[in-house]
Every structure is written in C-alpha cells, then in structure tokens.
Amino acid sequence: MSLPTKISRRALLAGGATVAASPMLLHPDQGYAQSARPVPADVFRLGVASGDPLPDAVVLWTRLAPDPLTGGGMPARNVPVEWEIAEDDRFTRRRRTGIALARPELGHSVHVDVRGLRPDRVYFYRFRTGGQVSPAGRTRTAPAVSARPRTLRFAFASCQDYQAGFYTAYQHLAAEDVAFVAFLGDYIYEGPRNAAAARQHEGTDEPFTLAQYRNRHAQYKTDPDLQAAHAAFPWIVTFDDHEVDNNWADEIPQDPQSQTPEAFRARRIAAFQAYYEHMPLRRSSLPRRLDMQLYRRFRYGSLASVHVLDTRQYRSDQPATLADAQNPALTMTGPEQEKWLVDGLRRSGSEWNVLANQVMWAQNDRLAGPGQTFDFDNWDGYRAQRRRLLEFFGSGRVDNPVVLTGDRHCTWVSDLRPDFDDVTTPIVGAEITGTSITSGGNANPASFHATYDPIMAESPHWRYIDNQRGYVVCDVSRTEMVSSLRLVDTVWAPTASVRTEARFTVEAGRPGIAEVSVSPAPRSTGRTAEPAFDVRDDQGVVPPTR
Ligand SMILES: [Fe+2]
Structure with a gap:
C-alpha cells in the first residue's frame, strides 16, 4: 500500500x-x-x-x-x-x-x-x-512487490441494507477461495427502523451521534453470515453515502434545510469514528477530526494494483441540471485524490489496474425514448472530470483499467468511453458494477427488464444488466480478467442457493468487455408467492433531468 x-x-x-x-x-x-x-x-x-x-x-x-x-x-x-x-x-x-x-x-x-x-x-x-x-x-x-503472480482471485461486494434481507450471499462468499474481498460501500444504512421490512434496524431514528452509529454498526456485525465472510478473508473496504447520510457530499448533507452545517459536520465526525471502530483499517485511516484517509492503494505483485477511491469526502455538491453537470469545476474526488489516482495509474507497473469505486462511471440513462434521466449522484453528474479521466485511460499510459463499482443495486457491465453519446470515441476501459448483498431486496427481473431493455437498446455501451442479489468473483491472469456474477435465489429467507449467472471477460491489451457469457439456465422471471416486505431502495426514483 x-x-x-x-x-x-x-x-x-x-x-x-x-x-x-x-x-x-x-x-x-x-x-x-x-x-x-x-x-x-x-x-x-x-x-x-x-x-x-x-x-x-x-x-x-x-x-x-x-x-x-x-x-x-x-x-x-x-x-x-x-x-x-x-x-x-x-x-x-x-x-x-x-x-x-x-x-x-x-x-x-x-x-x-x-x-x-x-x-x-x-x-x-x-x-x-x-x-x-x-x-x-x-x-x-499480499504477494511480494517484486513477485510475478500468474493468477489472482478476489471478490467484491457492496450495499448490505440489513432491513432489506438476510446475508445469504455471504454464506456463499465465505466458502469461495479468494485472496481478499473488496467492499465498495453502503456497509450500513442510516435509515430508521421499518416495521414492514424483512428485518428491523435497531433504534427508532436515523443515527446522528457516535453512540447511535456504534449501535447501528454493531447490529450489522452481529450477523453470523457477515461474520463468517469477514473471518474467511481480509477485506479492503471503502465507504459510500449510507455510512453517513444518503447522498452526502463533503460537508453537505442530503437535506441541508433540515441539517445545519455544524450539525452535519458533527454527524460526519461521529459516523467516521464509528466506521473506523468497526472496520479492519490501518491506523493511517484513523479519523482526524473531520477527515479520514480512505483512498489508498494495494499491489498484488506485478499482476494487479487496486486503487481504492473515496468519492464522498472531497466531492462537489451534486449538480441540479444536465447543464450544471458539465461544469468543469465539479469534482468527484477532489484535486489531490485525482492527482494521486492519475500518478498511481501511470506508475503502477501492474498488468491490471483495478479501481475499487463507489458510484457508476458509465452513463446510466433511466428513461426510454428520446429524453434522458440521470442520477447526478453518479459520475453522470461530474462529466468534465469523468471525461478527463477516461481520456487519460485511453492515452496509452494506463495498463488495462477496470472499474469495479457498487451503489447501483444492480449488475451493470459497461464499456467505458470518453463520450458515451458518441460511439465514434474509442472504448478505453471496462466497468463491472456489482449488484448488492441485500439492498433492493428480492428482485423482480421481469419488471426490471421491461423498464431497462428498451433503454439498453439506446445505450450501446451497456453490455449486460440484471437486478438480482449477490456478489462478483474476479479471476485475474496475465491475459484476461474474468468476473463471475454469483447470484442467490433469495434474501428473504435465512438460507439460499447460489449460481453463476454470467461471466464477463476483459482481455489484456483490449479495452472494454470482450465477452459476456450468460448461464444457459433460464433467467428467473420473478416469484409468484413472495412475502410482501417493504424495500426502501434509494435507486428507485430519480427526478427528471433538465
Ligand atoms: Fe446502496
């Protein structure tokens, strides 16, 4: 590191x-x-x-x-x-x-x-x-810095809303053979207790104080499946928004009209401390007042470097309009972290450069037809910086960049290009957005595909989409990186079966997704007799884009 x-x-x-x-x-x-x-x-x-x-x-x-x-x-x-x-x-x-x-x-x-x-x-x-x-x-x-490993297998996961379901995915993840687990954010959710959910948060309100965040983290850590996954492998963790407050940006809360700047800073300090207290983080990540050093780098010999991002602590506030989202002054990472990332990518000396990232890089329109709707909490809201970084990906100075992403509560596998609306711009990298451990609850694939398949037809950089729960296992070699989507059949029961639904191959020296291979088993079409649990999924409603 x-x-x-x-x-x-x-x-x-x-x-x-x-x-x-x-x-x-x-x-x-x-x-x-x-x-x-x-x-x-x-x-x-x-x-x-x-x-x-x-x-x-x-x-x-x-x-x-x-x-x-x-x-x-x-x-x-x-x-x-x-x-x-x-x-x-x-x-x-x-x-x-x-x-x-x-x-x-x-x-x-x-x-x-x-x-x-x-x-x-x-x-x-x-x-x-x-x-x-x-x-x-x-x-x-990790292997010695000078080592030349032939293979690396690791897993990544994100978004484990306790109320959305059981951690059946972790039962199976704990039995995999991986060198580490990268956790990409939303380790806890700050939402209040929901009596209609699959299981209930402790407390009665959102956490604001250190004592309340400690109790929330502790509740998550009592889960035996989560404990088993932690006990089986080292984890490399980063946070997203729900470890503090939905869609927070630097010192700005989701709802500044109801949280004063002073109150939110105190909340962030409490949330960071509780986060550190519950994560296997090095002392260098111990919070110092308002700040916590979370972006950092790991190296697996000459085979792979893992660049862990922090896209919350230094970001500009989310833009309100598509015109605002083009503002070159907006930053997702802050200038220091961007420089650290660019320097680290350029000098990594690794065959593969894996980014452990929170929110989607690939353009993610959510409206079929001529209009577009974007969630500006994602990189779609920070377009100038995204374009700058993706042009750097394509500059020939970065070996095999692959972005791994959480947040979306869906699997979203994409080619990355500097301008997603211009298919003549080159493909410069690949993004594997993993699904969630529980967030979103049991999925309804039929309604998901009815909504998104028409948009996929308008979004040629999307290579595969799915909305079921699970995690991703990545097999890295000198010649390719194969990411296997592992899905559980339910999070609304204490146990589940797991299957490999699809595999996504990136070939060394050829940016983007080379191959998508989907399991021959028929895709689940949703259940007919599911319990009616309430799921408050933050990925559902996005205001129309102007
Ligand atoms: Fe999430």
Missing part, C-alpha cells in the same frame, strides 16, 4: 497500541491474562476481521461488545486483549503475538497492524481477554 501522505515509522509504531509479547505469555497451559480484571461475558459477539493486506502485514480487528445494541456493554476502562497469528488453524506454528489495548474512546475496538509476516501466505488469528477466546479468523498477505 502506498499512502498519499507520508506516515513515519515512529508514528506507525506508536499508533499501534500494541506491544510485543513473549510467546510465553500465550502458552496455552498457562491460561490467558489471569491477572487481568474480569470482563463481562460474551465480549466477542461481533466476531473478528482482517484487512488491508500488504506483503508483510495485515490488520487484525475485533471489538469487545457484550451488549452490542446498547453501547457495547464494556466497563469504561482500557482492557488488554491478547492476539496471536499463526500459520495453522490449530495455532501450533505461531508467528506473532502481542497485547493490544481496547480503549473506551474507540468503543473498545482493537486494530492490530501485524508486521513481519511472509508474503502471499495464509494465516490464522484470534484474540483472548478475561479468559474468553474469540473465533479464529483466516487471512492472507
């Missing part, structure tokens, strides 16, 4: 809140922390996670929360938590051990930045405190 700002080694060491411990401390026959003061029962109810893998390091996470939905339930004091990481799941070949302090100021979360690991290795880890042992997690380091 290369950070956009320099972090000193001293700061990293001091910030880790960990101290090296003698292996003696963790000898199983001695028991753990016998001298420590007692802690409440069931402190590991939120599971474990790992993230931000480097060739020699990975972040291990847990949060002590015996009473997750009402503040966590921990005493207001520092609690030492022992951690260990081993090469085997029986923890006989331990490689690193230590003690981290779970501090009340950070909700008794624990972030251990373990260093000194071997590249491209599977490791197992767990935590102990007060005689309690966490579930074991499995993680994996």
Whole structure:
C-alpha cells in the first residue's frame, strides 16, 4: 500500500497500541491474562476481521461488545486483549503475538497492524481477554512487490441494507477461495427502523451521534453470515453515502434545510469514528477530526494494483441540471485524490489496474425514448472530470483499467468511453458494477427488464444488466480478467442457493468487455408467492433531468 501522505515509522509504531509479547505469555497451559480484571461475558459477539493486506502485514480487528445494541456493554476502562497469528488453524506454528489495548474512546475496538509476516501466505488469528477466546479468523498477505503472480482471485461486494434481507450471499462468499474481498460501500444504512421490512434496524431514528452509529454498526456485525465472510478473508473496504447520510457530499448533507452545517459536520465526525471502530483499517485511516484517509492503494505483485477511491469526502455538491453537470469545476474526488489516482495509474507497473469505486462511471440513462434521466449522484453528474479521466485511460499510459463499482443495486457491465453519446470515441476501459448483498431486496427481473431493455437498446455501451442479489468473483491472469456474477435465489429467507449467472471477460491489451457469457439456465422471471416486505431502495426514483 502506498499512502498519499507520508506516515513515519515512529508514528506507525506508536499508533499501534500494541506491544510485543513473549510467546510465553500465550502458552496455552498457562491460561490467558489471569491477572487481568474480569470482563463481562460474551465480549466477542461481533466476531473478528482482517484487512488491508500488504506483503508483510495485515490488520487484525475485533471489538469487545457484550451488549452490542446498547453501547457495547464494556466497563469504561482500557482492557488488554491478547492476539496471536499463526500459520495453522490449530495455532501450533505461531508467528506473532502481542497485547493490544481496547480503549473506551474507540468503543473498545482493537486494530492490530501485524508486521513481519511472509508474503502471499495464509494465516490464522484470534484474540483472548478475561479468559474468553474469540473465533479464529483466516487471512492472507499480499504477494511480494517484486513477485510475478500468474493468477489472482478476489471478490467484491457492496450495499448490505440489513432491513432489506438476510446475508445469504455471504454464506456463499465465505466458502469461495479468494485472496481478499473488496467492499465498495453502503456497509450500513442510516435509515430508521421499518416495521414492514424483512428485518428491523435497531433504534427508532436515523443515527446522528457516535453512540447511535456504534449501535447501528454493531447490529450489522452481529450477523453470523457477515461474520463468517469477514473471518474467511481480509477485506479492503471503502465507504459510500449510507455510512453517513444518503447522498452526502463533503460537508453537505442530503437535506441541508433540515441539517445545519455544524450539525452535519458533527454527524460526519461521529459516523467516521464509528466506521473506523468497526472496520479492519490501518491506523493511517484513523479519523482526524473531520477527515479520514480512505483512498489508498494495494499491489498484488506485478499482476494487479487496486486503487481504492473515496468519492464522498472531497466531492462537489451534486449538480441540479444536465447543464450544471458539465461544469468543469465539479469534482468527484477532489484535486489531490485525482492527482494521486492519475500518478498511481501511470506508475503502477501492474498488468491490471483495478479501481475499487463507489458510484457508476458509465452513463446510466433511466428513461426510454428520446429524453434522458440521470442520477447526478453518479459520475453522470461530474462529466468534465469523468471525461478527463477516461481520456487519460485511453492515452496509452494506463495498463488495462477496470472499474469495479457498487451503489447501483444492480449488475451493470459497461464499456467505458470518453463520450458515451458518441460511439465514434474509442472504448478505453471496462466497468463491472456489482449488484448488492441485500439492498433492493428480492428482485423482480421481469419488471426490471421491461423498464431497462428498451433503454439498453439506446445505450450501446451497456453490455449486460440484471437486478438480482449477490456478489462478483474476479479471476485475474496475465491475459484476461474474468468476473463471475454469483447470484442467490433469495434474501428473504435465512438460507439460499447460489449460481453463476454470467461471466464477463476483459482481455489484456483490449479495452472494454470482450465477452459476456450468460448461464444457459433460464433467467428467473420473478416469484409468484413472495412475502410482501417493504424495500426502501434509494435507486428507485430519480427526478427528471433538465
Ligand atoms: Fe446502496
């Protein structure tokens, strides 16, 4: 990972809140922390996670929360938590051990930045405190920077509205064999409890305070399928809007008429802190007042670089009209992040440049016929910057750019070109917009296709669309990147089956989608006897474009 700002080694060491411990401390026959003061029962109810893998390091996470939905339930004091990481799941070949302090100021979360690991290795880890042992997690380091891996398999996912359904997709994702999971945003939703939904949010209102965001994150983390997916692989996370407020932009809320600038800044600070507390993020992402460093880069040897974007924290407010959307002053990333992205793409030295991105790059008209309707929260609202970046994609200075996207609650596979209305402009890249884990609930493919198939006929850059729930697994090699759409048959029951609905191939050296291969099984046409759960999907209604 290369950070956009320099972090000193001293700061990293001091910030880790960990101290090296003698292996003696963790000898199983001695028991753990016998001298420590007692802690409440069931402190590991939120599971474990790992993230931000480097060739020699990975972040291990847990949060002590015996009473997750009402503040966590921990005493207001520092609690030492022992951690260990081993090469085997029986923890006989331990490689690193230590003690981290779970501090009340950070909700008794624990972030251990373990260093000194071997590249491209599977490791197992767990935590102990007060005689309690966490579930074991499995993680994996990245290959050495100089390595030339022949293949990489990873998954990406987004949009897991707890109220929209069960995390059946994660049951299956947890059983895949992937090096990491990229999560592209909408980890929580800030919406209030909806009694008519498939399952209910805690609380009675949207979260605004740190305590409320903690409870919301903790509720999501209690889900056993989500815990299983975290425990199985390292995650590389970024946020979108619902981790704070629908469609927020920098310091501007969705509804400035009802949230003052001061109130929204306080809300953003609270939301960022709770986000950090619940994610396996490195100390370099610890929020500093209003800001949080989330755009960052990961490298899988010479095969792939993953450029993680933050398209919320620095963006201009959404434009109101199509004319406004052409304003060259509008930015989705802010100038510093744009420079960081362009420099990183140019210098990556990787065969593939994968962008872990939130909102759709490809033009996404939502109206059939001669008129057009756009959601200006997407890159459709930031057209000058999009064109500038896509022309850079086509400049010959970027190797194999592929944008991975969340937000849309649909699968939307597209060729990228600098001007989507001009098919004579060259195709310069590919975008795979993944579906959602739950958001949108169980889909009705028949009505979706009735609406969008006519628009697809007018949008030649769209190569495949679908609105069912699931995730995407990407197989990267020197010659191609194949993305497999994995769909579950329901999110409105605790278990589901999974199938590969389609595969999308990008060939190295040939921008865009080379091939779409759809499963021979007939597409689901929707269910006839579904329960009538209410789904408040933010992808539904878009005001007409002027
Ligand atoms: Fe979403």
